[in-house]
Amino acid sequence: MLAVDVKNIKKTFISKKDTVEAVKDVSFQVKQGEIFGLLGPNGAGKSTTILMLTTLLSITEGNASILGIDVATKDKEVREKIGVALQDTGIDNLLTGRELFFTTCRLWGYSKKDSEVRTNELLDLVGLIEAADRRVKTYSGGMKRRLDLGLSLVHSPEILFLDEPTTGLDPGSRRVLWDEIKRLRDSGVTVILTTQYLEEADELADRIAIIDEGLVVAEGTSDELKASIGGDVITFAFDSDDDLENAKNILSNTVQEKNELRLTVEDGASRIPGYLKDLTGQGVEVSSVSANKPTLDDVFLEVTGYRLEGSEESPTPDEKSER
Amino acid sequence: MQSNRSFIVQLQILTKRMVFRVIRRPLAELPNLIISAFFLFVYDGALGGVFGGAASGTPFDFAKGNFVNFILPVSIVSASLSGAASGIYLVEDIESGVFKRYQSMPISRWAIILAPMNVGAFRVLVQSSLILGIGKFIGADPAVGNIGFLIVLSLAFIWGMGFAGYSVAAGVKSGSSQGAQAATFLFFPAIFLAPTFVPREALKGWLETAAAYNPTTYVIESMRSVMVDGWELDVLFRGYLSAGIFAAITLTFAVISARKATEKA
Numbered sequence: 001m002l003a004v005d006v007k008n009i010k011k012t013f014i015s016k017k018d019t020v021e022a023v024k025d026v027s028f029q030v031k032q033g034e035i036f037g038l039l040g041p042n043g044a045g046k047s048t049t050i051l052m053l054t055t056l057l058s059i060t061e062g063n064a065s066i067l068g069i070d071v072a073t074k075d076k077e078v079r080e081k082i083g084v085a086l087q088d089t090g091i092d093n094l095l096t097g098r099e100l101f102f103t104t105c106r107l108w109g110y111s112k113k114d115s116e117v118r119t120n121e122l123l124d125l126v127g128l129i130e131a132a133d134r135r136v137k138t139y140s141g142g143m144k145r146r147l148d149l150g151l152s153l154v155h156s157p158e159i160l161f162l163d164e165p166t167t168g169l170d171p172g173s174r175r176v177l178w179d180e181i182k183r184l185r186d187s188g189v190t191v192i193l194t195t196q197y198l199e200e201a202d203e204l205a206d207r208i209a210i211i212d213e214g215l216v217v218a219e220g221t222s223d224e225l226k227a228s229i230g231g232d233v234i235t236f237a238f239d240s241d242d243d244l245e246n247a248k249n250i251l252s253n254t255v256q257e258k259n260e261l262r263l264t265v266e267d268g269a270s271r272i273p274g275y276l277k278d279l280t281g282q283g284v285e286v287s288s289v290s291a292n293k294p295t296l297d298d299v300f301l302e303v304t305g306y307r308l309e310g311s312e313e314s315p316t317p318d319e320k321s322e323r
Numbered sequence: 324m325q326s327n328r329s330f331i332v333q334l335q336i337l338t339k340r341m342v343f344r345v346i347r348r349p350l351a352e353l354p355n356l357i358i359s360a361f362f363l364f365v366y367d368g369a370l371g372g373v374f375g376g377a378a379s380g381t382p383f384d385f386a387k388g389n390f391v392n393f394i395l396p397v398s399i400v401s402a403s404l405s406g407a408a409s410g411i412y413l414v415e416d417i418e419s420g421v422f423k424r425y426q427s428m429p430i431s432r433w434a435i436i437l438a439p440m441n442v443g444a445f446r447v448l449v450q451s452s453l454i455l456g457i458g459k460f461i462g463a464d465p466a467v468g469n470i471g472f473l474i475v476l477s478l479a480f481i482w483g484m485g486f487a488g489y490s491v492a493a494g495v496k497s498g499s500s501q502g503a504q505a506a507t508f509l510f511f512p513a514i515f516l517a518p519t520f521v522p523r524e525a526l527k528g529w530l531e532t533a534a535a536y537n538p539t540t541y542v543i544e545s546m547r548s549v550m551v552d553g554w555e556l557d558v559l560f561r562g563y564l565s566a567g568i569f570a571a572i573t574l575t576f577a578v579i580s581a582r583k584a585t586e587k588a
Contacts, residue, residue: 056426076429086427088419091424099340107428
């Protein structure tokens, strides 16, 4: 049985002022015991998709099921099976970590005695034993995220939804959380996470769906996605706009990114001399050129036309260049 | 794992959590309590000399010799406004995402909404009891005996729950705890467009008309009847009816607002 089966779901928000299609058409399947990543920029529809799958938003069109249970009609049954840690961590800062775990355990139906036992287990699991009796408002961002993760695990869910679990964390805290998520996957928990970090998707997710403007534009394992580009990525950089424009006319099938042109070809290194000859032969000055194996970043650029994150030079979604 | 199926147990657990929040912010409890006690001391100090024992035998002897009995209901009505914290507690949970966390669990939405109202009710009882205690300490002596204190407390409770409903509705509608807080400014017209310092018969013009339409008037008069005059069942009935209708309207409004705000979009 599939852990998650999503078929052509859509979400439209209708207000008096306007109508917004937050999710236009999203489909994917997640097998049990894998980490599935929804990768995309802010506003792509990732969080809306998660909110629909966790029964917190209605689905405008399409179908979704969790472990075979229909999300739209059996929300209570679905909630029994899932753990949820949303982007805006719903944590009561006035309580201690221990009190929060205990309260959540009680709400999930543990007896008082069992709640104490489970609380200690989870505090240990997320590395908060020493901070257990401190109020949450004294916790660091990373500690709050670990607490949030722990709270979503109280009832030992079969499927865990994590909405941008590491956003805003320092690299060290991010690494700690990654290890914890991998450990959960290894213990049999299915994890569906959203992220806008390419590195995170690459490192964590067994399979990735790239979402852009409410649509799934690519899906597969990281290696499959990289292989789908077909070859190496050659990057030409230019100092002047005129050279850039001329080069665009000379080279075909390029993707522009600020002052660079990128080209995906088989055996890129051996073809660089030929391209340089064509360019310099027509008076185009190339400031630098390189050939690399494709990264997830290249995949994202290929399928969306813009970079997801990274250097300041990267164009934003609004600045997509025509391919 | 099955979630805790009993609505009552869920409500207990969530109420206990809210109580923790109240205990952790003791200073937040003080302003309303201090204002209510301040009213009692200042009004008794300023007016007690004129309308207290000194007025005996004059047309101004409406307090029948004990002005604390007469003015105490005003402070109690003020204390009962502490129920308005319910809306602030609820909206704080919505703002912080705690509400959504609970919504993602298979627990009753109504337990999540009623828990802050429970704590609001508890707050009304505690603050009103403290003001009654202060009143007794400085000389309050109900005309119907000590049962008068219980009657005043019960009226304060119903009235306070009315304000709790009002604040929940205002908070949920405005979507912010500041909105819920700002809505408590209703307190001023509620308490001062009423026979606050003198009986209604002594008011004149627009204030007399406004007081006649202000439900606070009947709550205060009802409390005063047991404190000053003795058993006057018709006055008592009007007080319970006014408080009851006010609470029924605002709580209904609160339930409708909260249901709309927490429905799946």
